[in-house]
Amino acid sequence: QLQLQESGPGLVKPSETLSLTCTLSGGSISNRSYWWAWIRQPPGKGLEWIGSIFYSGTTYYNPSLKSRVSISVDTSRSQFSLELSSLTAADTAMYYCARQIGGGSWSFDLWGRGTLVTVSS
Amino acid sequence: QSALTQPASVSGSPGQSITISCTGTSSDVGNYNLVSWYQQHPGKVPKLLIYEVSKWPSGVSNRFSGSKSGNTASLTISGLQAEDEAEYYCCSYGGSNTLIFGGGTKLTVL
Numbered sequence: 001q002l003q004l005q006e007s008g009p010g011l012v013k014p015s016e017t018l019s020l021t022c023t024l025s026g027g028s029i030s031n032r033s034y035w036w037a038w039i040r041q042p043p044g045k046g047l048e049w050i051g052s053i054f055y056s057g058t059t060y061y062n063p064s065l066k067s068r069v070s071i072s073v074d075t076s077r078s079q080f081s082l083e084l085s086s087l088t089a090a091d092t093a094m095y096y097c098a099r100q101i102g103g104g105s106w107s108f109d110l111w112g113r114g115t116l117v118t119v120s121s
Numbered sequence: 122q123s124a125l126t127q128p129a130s131v132s133g134s135p136g137q138s139i140t141i142s143c144t145g146t147s148s149d150v151g152n153y154n155l156v157s158w159y160q161q162h163p164g165k166v167p168k169l170l171i172y173e174v175s176k177w178p179s180g181v182s183n184r185f186s187g188s189k190s191g192n193t194a195s196l197t198i199s200g201l202q203a204e205d206e207a208e209y210y211c212c213s214y215g216g217s218n219t220l221i222f223g224g225g226t227k228l229t230v231l
Contacts, residue, residue, distance in 0.1 A: 046124070047159070047167065047210050049220040060218040063122065096166065106214040107157035107172035114166060 002026040004097050004112035011118050018084040018119075022097030022112055029078045030055040035100035037108060038071060038082045040093040048093075052100050053080055087119045122215050125150065125223035132229040133201045141226045143194040143211030149221055151192035155214035158187055158196045161225075162207045170209075171196060198228070206230040 008020035022036070029036060038050040051061040053071045061069050065084070073080040084091060095117055099110035126144040133139040143156065150156055154174045159167040169178050171187035174194065186197045194213070198205055211223040 046225040047212075047222040049212075049222060052220075063219060101172065104155070104214075105157075105172055106155045106220055107169055107212070108159075108167075109169045109172075109178055111166045111168075 002110060004099065004110060006095060006097050006112045006115040008095075008115060008117070010116060011120065012087055013121050014087055014089065014119055016087055018082070018087055018091065018117060020082045020095055020097075020115065020117070021079050022081070024078040024099075027078075029073065029080065030075045033102045035102055036073065036080045037098045037100045039096045039098055039108070039111075041096070041114075042090075042093040045093075050082065050084075050095075089119050091117070092119045093117060122149075122219060122221055125211055125213055125221055127209075127211060127223040127226045129224075130227045130229065132231055133198075134231045135201055135203065137201050138197060138199040139201060139228065141196045141198075141209050141211075141228070143196070143213075143223050145192050145194075145213050145221070147192055149192075149213045149215040150189065150194050152216065153214045154189065156187065156189060156194040157212045158185070159210045159212065160205075160207050161210065167210065201230055203230050 003025045035052045037052040051071045053059045068085045070083040094114040096114045097112045098108040158171040161167045170185045174189045175187040184199050209226045215221045
């Protein structure tokens, strides 16, 4: 069964860098029909797209986060990762990884369960 | 880029139909047929309901339908059921390889 699973620290200090990994099981992250994305949701608030990556390494980022974000892919491990730097309390959120339908669809048909990240000293 | 505009809340009785609007601009919703809709129950993961304005992913009920007119996209839920009570988010391609979500609409089934 195809599944995405996020992993990483639940608590990070302000000004530090958050590193999260998403592991795909039951499928290939090198499937050319899909991109892979990170989306976050602050507590009680709406969804925010962070960025997307193709298996080849091509990335697209939310302009509002672009200066602080890096997304990478490791096809050998079926993983893709998020790094978000210069953290503040405003980055406290549930972070989801998701599969993005390719071919220019820009929609997400498979989601991980999410991991809650709290930015606090 | 600004978030797409959705009503904060809508409500309806079982069996009725409701429509949730999602207003963007001529640079996003109005310029691309790339609007998607997601349903999120409390504490749960978002679920794709509609993509590319009006297409259904496999397994999604056809009680959910999408449309677009100008800069506004809409999600219509027909035959409202208690289990439809949830938060609904629209999402649109914003051009230049970017994506924008709406602020979300809470649907209450009376």
